[in-house]
Amino acid sequence: MTSADTPLRPCHGPAAEQDAPRRGRPRSEAAEQAIYGAVEKLMEDGLGLSELSIERIAAEAGVGKATIYRRWPNKEALLVDVVARLEEPMPPPAGPTYRDDLINAVDYMRRRGLIKRTRWVVKSALGQMNTWPELKQVYHERVVHPRRAMIREIVRRGVAAGELRADVDVELLCELLIGPILVRTVLWDDAPLDDPDLPRQMVDAALQGIAADRARN
Template sequence: MNTDTPAADTGQPCAAVRRGRPRSEAAEQAIFTAVVDLMSAGTAMSELTIEGIAAAAGVGKATIYRRWPNKEALLVDVVGKLEAPMPEPTGQGARADLIATIDHMRRRGLAKRTRWVLKAALGQLHTLPELHNAYRERVIKPRREAALDVVRRAVAEGVLRDDLDVDLLGDLLMGPILYRSILWDDSDLEDPELARTMVDSLLGGLAPR
């Protein structure tokens, strides 16, 4: 893959190192928009270059390199920004937080189907191992940990059994919606009550004995 990395690169291929002058939000937004527009026009991630992104954003290459050490780090940030952030705690208890978390995954599945750029980006990540690994470390793992924190709170509140491994509980709770939204592309995700139905159905088997 062409990383378009300058000679002064630190050698850390996907670390989003911020350095140099203070960030310009307008410049960053222009860069993000340029990447999305280029991909919307059919440019594959592997074909994107720092030169092309800078030209489309109306900034110099140095402006990009002050914020990201290379193309991979930039693209991970762009894909992460395309996705909605994890929901904040509802303040209504662990059951409501579980429903909010699973509903977030339902809406993410819908976005992947309806937003071509997000679908293309997530699909192309699997063909770019270095970029895919960086995305897993910086985007997927923190989101999984946030979901497991909800599971831990549910155990602490007595909503879920405390005799099962937290990772297993997370897989049992999150697995069905991930199956529907990722593996079963034509499943019904439109129902706004789907998350509530899933959680309440699972709690019947996972509630404390």
């Protein structure tokens, strides 16, 4: 029997998975979820961005490297998507007052900070910003800018209502109100975040210093 007549043996495992014809969107989505989950798991285990490799991610996900490369051109592109995916958008303001919205915004950041993998992602992303322009750009576009815009909107509502001083720069007011929770979630690993009343304490402490002086009205 010639080599041309030799029957092909069935393949199993990652190689077969990456070479088999694609059978529609559900399979594609399942593979992507497995890849995302593998990166998140490796990150939770404490691996740095430089330690992650396509080989390691593929092994953890149970897929072939080609499965990853069909979706992302390189490791950097994959990790950018992972960072953006883990940072869920802040819920829209629901009121009834600007103070309630500020407390809810700070509480959102507090709760996100309690999630181990999110704290790792934020710290790692910030640490890589200056050496990884693509990550910096995407992180700012998908995470930083939308959050800043929402906080800015809330603060402007407070100024328009006469509850916050109009003579202070809006950006500075935003930093005074959001800065404390960012310090705890990003810079201070041992800072407590488990007190659900912490957002109210932070917001009210700031408002006592920037609230309009009603005695002059």
